Amino acid sequence: MMKGSLSQRIYLFTLSCCLLLVLLLGSVLWSYQALELSFVRDDYAKKLDNHTNSLKQLVMSDNIYASHYSVSNWQVLQQKLTRLLNSAPRLTPKLQTIQNSIHSQNETLKWVFIQISQNKLKNASEAIKKHLKARLMMQLEAIRSDSLLLSAIAHDDIYNTIKNEALFITSVIGVSILALLIGAFSLTNVVRKSLDEVKYAFKKNHSGHFEKIKLSHQSQEFDSIVKAFNAMNEKLSETTVSLAVMKEVVAERTHILEQLSNTDPLTKIANRRALFERASMEFSRAIRSKNKLTLLLLDCDFFKKVNDEFGHLFGDELLIHICNICGQEIREIDFLARYGGEEFIIVLPNCDIKGGIETANRIQHSLAVHCLGVQGKEVCVTLSIGVCMLSEQHKNLEQLINDTDKAMYQAKQNGRNRIEVLTPPNLH
């Protein structure tokens, strides 16, 4: 990718345009010279033709063998022709060949005329006289033809020079226009894209996303802007917290607090507050949908005694153990919570008395099997469980909990480690 300043590019572009123009100017000058030379050659050829024609007329107008014939006219014209031949303009090799031909013809012409004029023909026959006159005409004709050829070539040269120059000018202009278009397009594209990228970064900045600008086209001018912007952006991103991040932090903290407020710190199960919240919900739902709802109230037997014997830390461990056992034996939809010191409540939605007793049995059985070890002893605890199902008599949650509590007391009174159900007549 090209890296440089935009102004450099513009200078380079202007320079190339100037170069093309100089090239154009040079070619025009060269063509002018070539044309001028061709015109000079054509002029020279025409003069040759004229001189030769004059000589021809001279031969035809008079009898060159007549005694009164004056050779001076011929000699003047002949000398002029020779002088003209010696003043030929600069010629190409091809034209030089023709020039050589004319020279040679002219020499022969001179020779023939000398034969005619030097009175050497006094013994000669009429035939040779006629023949020499014909030779004279032939030589003149040859010179004239060569002059015409010279002129024709000069004309061709003029035509070709003009044609080539026109072609050259057209192609240079075509290339210039193409370069101009590409240059202009590329420049505006760089500026437009870079501006868009800067604008986009500003927008992002506005909405709190501190992104660095990455230019797709490098240019010194925009690079400096981008450098300044990116430096500013970095500082801003260090000191500013976005709203979204803040919301996220708050939500996270709130969630933790909520969890803390609903959880029993020791057993990590729901506390009394959470119990009432959940139980009220399940109560209302059961009333509304006429579903069954059963509560279990579990109380650890002789907990105080265990505490005293093995210490509070073991008591705490025991409570956690009970919670684990309960957690394993209940369904997904059931809800276990710590009700008080060593009392727990399990909410069993969509569950009748029978189901409640089954759950209670499972818990008691599991607890009997899994005892806790302490100081090399196996400590097994039991639970007194009260079971009560929601009935029409229950007007609120408190009444239901109360009845469950009553059932638990019955279990205590009837000898502990047992399950008692509060039958309808005994309901409050």
Add this chain to the structure above:
Amino acid sequence: MNKKILSFSVLLFAIFFGAVELYFYAQSLWQPQKYVVTIAVSKTPLSTPFYVAKAIGSFDDTCVSVEFDEVIGGQRAFAKVMRGEVDFGTSSDSVIAFQSLAHKAFVTHAVFVQSDNDVKFFSRPKANVTSAADLKGKRVGVTKGTASEYFLSTLLALEGLTTDDVKLQYFKPEELIDGFIYNEIDAFIPWEPYAFQSIKLLGDQVKIHNTKNVNTLSFNLISQTADNLLVNKAKCILEGLSTAIDYIASHPNESKKIVIKELQLSPDLIDWVWPDYIFKLGLNQSLILSIKSQAIWAVSTKMTSHTEVPNAEHYIDSRAMLKVSPGAVNIPL
């Protein structure tokens, strides 16, 4: 953006080269049919344009593929053309003039070289010949019906003599020297390269007379009376010759080397004749006048048995030349 420009340029180049390729392909399809033509070329440096054309391949781009049949003298080339053994031949204007008297069915397509000093006049020093006038009663060797015979007759005529005043003996061009060596003749009129060879061979046993400008000899491309096909072939030959003649004008040294190699001549010979030669294509009124005047001369000096001088224009066919180089054609219609 730059990638776009790059791909655009690549595409442009691809299109351009594709077009060029297509052009050459189309051109190869349109390449005119190649005709094989045989040309009876006179084995003299005058035929330089033919040898150069072949050497630099200037016939390659034309419609003809040229084969040379090398002969000695334009007269034999002419005979071969008339017998139909070759398609074209090279002959001097003198041969054309003599043959026009016999009303042969041939045409001249172009002049490709001229020289004002090709035919030369040699005599035995002992014979004391200082000018043509001294030839009276002497034995003179010439080649019948060629520039050699014409040259002698004009030389004699200028001194008020005719060929009847000398003992004329006819030789083939390459046998003139032998005639001189065997003392069959006192003087002879050879052309190049035999003139140069005579000087080399005979040294001061031969005297050379300055006859520059006495006769301007031209060499011409001739064929039998041409139909359109033959004119087309002539056109192609002339195109090749035109290229070769331009090459000779711009590269004289290279051209000399080609002729030296092709004709196996000594460089001295080429340097000897070269200044007198002017290679250029043309078809002018001067050729008609030359043929006509030589024919009239031949009749009036009884060099030929024919008495009627034909119309020289009938032996000129300008169609091919008009297609190749109209500027070099100068014949009034």
